[in-house]
Amino acid sequence: MRTRLARILTTSFVLAVVLLPIYWLVSTSLKSNREITQEGTLYPHVPTLDNYVRLFTEKQFGSYLTNSLVVTFFSVAIALVVGAMGAYAIARFRLPFAMERKVGLFLLTLRIIPPVVILIPVYLLMLSLGLLDSWLGLIATYTAFNVTFCVWMMESFFREIPVELEEAAMVDGDSRFGAFRRITLPLAAPGLAATAIFAVLVTFNEFLFALALTATPRAMTMPRGTATLIGRIDTDWASMAAAGVIGALPIVLFALLVQRHLVRGLTMGAVK
Amino acid sequence: MQIGTQARKYRLQGAGLDLALPYLMLAPGLMIVLGVLVYPLWDGLRASTRAYRYGSPISDVGLQNYVHLWSDAQFLNALWVTVKFVALSVSLEAVLGFALALFCLREFRGIRLLRTVLIIPMVITPVVVAIVFRLIYASDAGMLTALSEAMGGGAVQILGNRLNAFIGLVVLDVWEWTPLMFLILLAGLQSLPHEPFEAARVDGAGAWRVFADLTFPMMRPVLAVAIVLRTIDAFGTFDQVFVLTRGGPGEATRLVSIYGYDTAFKFQQTGYAAALFVTIGLVVLALAFSAIRLLRRIDAS
Numbered sequence: 001m002r003t004r005l006a007r008i009l010t011t012s013f014v015l016a017v018v019l020l021p022i023y024w025l026v027s028t029s030l031k032s033n034r035e036i037t038q039e040g041t042l043y044p045h046v047p048t049l050d051n052y053v054r055l056f057t058e059k060q061f062g063s064y065l066t067n068s069l070v071v072t073f074f075s076v077a078i079a080l081v082v083g084a085m086g087a088y089a090i091a092r093f094r095l096p097f098a099m100e101r102k103v104g105l106f107l108l109t110l111r112i113i114p115p116v117v118i119l120i121p122v123y124l125l126m127l128s129l130g131l132l133d134s135w136l137g138l139i140a141t142y143t144a145f146n147v148t149f150c151v152w153m154m155e156s157f158f159r160e161i162p163v164e165l166e167e168a169a170m171v172d173g174d175s176r177f178g179a180f181r182r183i184t185l186p187l188a189a190p191g192l193a194a195t196a197i198f199a200v201l202v203t204f205n206e207f208l209f210a211l212a213l214t215a216t217p218r219a220m221t222m223p224r225g226t227a228t229l230i231g232r233i234d235t236d237w238a239s240m241a242a243a244g245v246i247g248a249l250p251i252v253l254f255a256l257l258v259q260r261h262l263v264r265g266l267t268m269g270a271v272k
Numbered sequence: 273m274q275i276g277t278q279a280r281k282y283r284l285q286g287a288g289l290d291l292a293l294p295y296l297m298l299a300p301g302l303m304i305v306l307g308v309l310v311y312p313l314w315d316g317l318r319a320s321t322r323a324y325r326y327g328s329p330i331s332d333v334g335l336q337n338y339v340h341l342w343s344d345a346q347f348l349n350a351l352w353v354t355v356k357f358v359a360l361s362v363s364l365e366a367v368l369g370f371a372l373a374l375f376c377l378r379e380f381r382g383i384r385l386l387r388t389v390l391i392i393p394m395v396i397t398p399v400v401v402a403i404v405f406r407l408i409y410a411s412d413a414g415m416l417t418a419l420s421e422a423m424g425g426g427a428v429q430i431l432g433n434r435l436n437a438f439i440g441l442v443v444l445d446v447w448e449w450t451p452l453m454f455l456i457l458l459a460g461l462q463s464l465p466h467e468p469f470e471a472a473r474v475d476g477a478g479a480w481r482v483f484a485d486l487t488f489p490m491m492r493p494v495l496a497v498a499i500v501l502r503t504i505d506a507f508g509t510f511d512q513v514f515v516l517t518r519g520g521p522g523e524a525t526r527l528v529s530i531y532g533y534d535t536a537f538k539f540q541q542t543g544y545a546a547a548l549f550v551t552i553g554l555v556v557l558a559l560a561f562s563a564i565r566l567l568r569r570i571d572a573s
Contacts, residue, residue, distance in 0.1 A: 092294075119549065121313070123536075140307075207511040208529075226403070243403070
């Protein structure tokens with residue numbers, strides 16, 4: 001009985017700690033700025049959707065959302081295709097001088113280096129290529145980041161699939177690449193999904209490079225666009241809260257939808 | 273056996289076009305990585321040995337930028353703030369995450385809800401997490417002030433006060449990342465073998481003995497990996513600080529990433545900032561490799 005009570009109390013406490021800040025964000029987004037600063041209410045007394053409407057009519061959140069979706073889609077899709085092939089080569093082939101293992105280790109090392117280290121040179125590179133403030137500049141950057149961990153994650157998924165299955169397919173007349181495409185790739189689908197989900201999360205949420213590489217609604221992503229609302233002197237709390245909700249909603253819904261794969265992707269590697 | 277597998281792998285490789293296949297499969301990924309990561313890395317190293325004016329290199333200064341870092345009081349302060357931030361946040365996350373994982377190990381009703389809800393903080397865009405906490409801390413519109421006024425108190429000052437702002441940042445990080453710690457440690461706990469625990473129960477060992485003699489030692493590798501992963505990640509924290517405090521008040525929450533960003537884009541000291549970032553990269557790599565070696569030792573013993 002006592003342990004049950006303790007359980008209920010602990011669970012409610014954890015739920016409250018996680019959810020109260022989110023409640024406050026949503027509740028603020030439904031208030032007017034006057035209600036926020038002058039009345040300090042604990043819930044919206046006069047709920048309004050004005051803040052949301054303003055984001056799309058006055059603040060170009062439609063563009064930010066489009067940019068985010070386009071950039072995330074292409075950089076994850078390209079990285080998945082390219083990464084799956086690379087991972088497969090590392091997992092299955094034995095090259096001279098153990099080259100495939102060296103490439104794998106090299107990509108892992110690149111993965112450990114914090115991205116901030118190459119912020120300046122990537123900025124200079126995009127500047128010289130005329131790719132600042134463009135989809136292409138962001139897509140190229142994010143694809144490269146995604147490739148490093150797609151290879152690393154998918155390699156371990158491919159290793160779990162028995163070679164014998166491919167050998168059987170090849171005996172039946174498949175080419176090497178055909179065996180990869182028809183047998184191994186479908187079997188690795190759950191792993192691919194976990195990798196893709198993780199890549200989507202990281203890419204959609206990325207801020208630092210979006211901050212340095214974009215400057216106008218032409219290419220600004222959601223996190224980058226949201227940050228433009230933060231003035232140094234007067235702060236439009238209501239818009240900021242609404243922008244927070246709009247900015248986080250797609251990715252939270254996505255994460256809850258694919259929860260099982262997500263947990264697998266987040267925790268793998270650590271436990272192995 | 274070893275030779276057998278090896279021979280089979282060679283045989284699998286076949287002949288003709290198939291011989292080129294591994295290279296063809298590796299090439300696209302490597303090309304992207306070489307162009308967008310490795311070339312900039314090299315370029316960054318080069319930039320770090322130069323002095324810049326208005327974004328263009330004007331002279332070679334050798335290693336002067338690196339030497340200068342260690343007498344730059346602002347850099348040293350940023351490094352100290354970062355170390356404090358990482359140590360405090362990650363240890364709190366490890367303790368809380370471990371406690372929560374132990375608590376959730378026994379299945380009970382409500383646990384699925386708890387696990388689902390705990391996913392939210394770590395998937396929310398970090399920029400939005402920072403907005404959430406600004407809305408909590410703001411002295412005029414914040415939740416803390418609203419609560420305090422509802423109970424008859426006055427405005428609560430968080431982001432205007434040096435110590436409070438730093439603690440506020442740590443609280444943000446703990447809120448955001450304890451769930452990840454929790455998930456990793458829970459997965460670790462669930463993968464432990466059952467037999468030792470049953471034996472301990474038969475022997476009548478108490479809960480604390482079981483934890484100290486069995487659970488904790490067996491969990492050490494997983495715990496170490498989780499802490500290393502979080503530490504590397506926390507070292508590069510940028511978004512949350514940029515939105516929450518911009519490094520202030522004063523330099524109280526200015527992490528190395530923020531200082532580096534300002535050096536490059538606000539003060540336009542491109543070469544110096546490049547040297548700073550290379551130094552951070554080396555620190556993190558050194559950290560990672562010594563952690564890996566430490567882990568191997570734990571595994572071996």
